[in-house]
Amino acid sequence: MSRPELRISSETFRANIEAVRARIEPSTLMLVLKDDAYGHGLRWAVETAVQTGIRWFGSYDIRSGLEVRRIAGRDARIFAWATSTDDEIDEALAHDIDLGVGTREYLSRVIARAAVLGAPARVHLKIDTGLHRNGVLPEEWPEALAEARAAERLGQLELVGVWSHIAEASDAEDDEAQTAFLDAVRIAGESGPAPALLHLTASAASWWRPELRGSVSRIGAFCYGIRSADGPELEGVRPVASLSALVEEIVDGAAVIAIGSFDGLPSTLSGMPVGTPGGTRTLAEIGQTTSVVEGWPGAQVGDEVMLFGPGESGEVSATTLAERIDSVGEEILTRLTPRVRRIVRE
Incomplete structure (x- = not known):
């Protein structure tokens, strides 16, 4: 995986x-x-x-x-x-x-x-x-x-x-x-x-x-780039980090991605919007090591799904996700486990 x-x-x-x-x-x-x-x-x-x-x-x-x-x-x-x-x-x-x-x-x-x-x-x-x-x-x-x-x-x-x-x-x-x-x-x-x-x-x-x-x-x-929960967007400030996972398999038209609650993704975030090559889709289910995303036309193994980030693929910010569970954006980031690879880009 x-x-x-x-x-x-x-x-x-x-x-x-x-x-x-x-x-x-x-x-x-x-x-x-x-x-x-x-x-x-x-x-x-x-x-x-x-x-x-x-x-x-x-x-x-x-x-x-x-x-x-x-x-x-x-x-x-x-x-x-x-x-x-x-x-x-x-x-x-x-x-x-x-x-x-x-x-x-x-x-x-x-x-x-x-x-x-x-x-x-x-x-x-x-x-x-x-x-x-x-x-x-x-x-x-x-x-x-x-x-x-x-x-x-x-x-x-x-x-x-x-x-x-x-x-x-x-x-x-x-x-x-x-x-x-x-x-x-x-x-x-x-x-x-x-x-x-x-x-x-x-x-x-x-x-x-x-x-x-x-x-x-x-x-x-x-x-x-983490705004306050329930607060407005910040002029000139954007999320520094984005979380992505690849599609591992297609099952009954849905995409199974390689991230789950064991990686620090709260299972209570099921139903959230995520970014896909086909636009914004719903994260339907969060399992222990994988999750299921609503499919899109032409979805295939190896496609990238954006769980949160600056919104370039239709995803929302970490704070927007946190608001769904009455928390703050930094909790979403600090929960991620070492299995989530940190990649620094200039």
């Missing part, structure tokens, strides 16, 4: 990055790389992004950040925001990785490890603006700042940034989050040198709410 292919366009990725940068200027783009660059491959994403001049990477965790450092070199700035072990903190400090810190406990551990190693930690302190996804509570913010400033005076820490996550549930809630964020920034500035790196927004809010952007915008999905 032939293997399905996830075809990845470097040209499209570069064009998306440029479109996003133009949209968010003068805010600086931090390219987010979580989940192996949303299933596209971390090494490819970093190498390609460096070619476009990207210097800020959001790795999520320190382990991924270390890999980014090996690929991108010493000039890149890397932000890892997952709360980590002491050993991971040591690695981050040794390899010049910025740390996102969202709890008093984690802040104390980062300072302690910096004191032991004699290497100051570059810290972005996170304020909880209402999402309750980690973050120092507003009532504890002055105490957290006092601890950070004390460590700063001892040469153990550099408070370089203030950041947060927002819910992106409604404009009103996001406005409230910005108010809380700006208040935290004000208090930070009163406690010492004002942090230069302020980042509140991820993909959707960075794109549509310019008034919420800080000096940095953390954007992942949109750079890969």
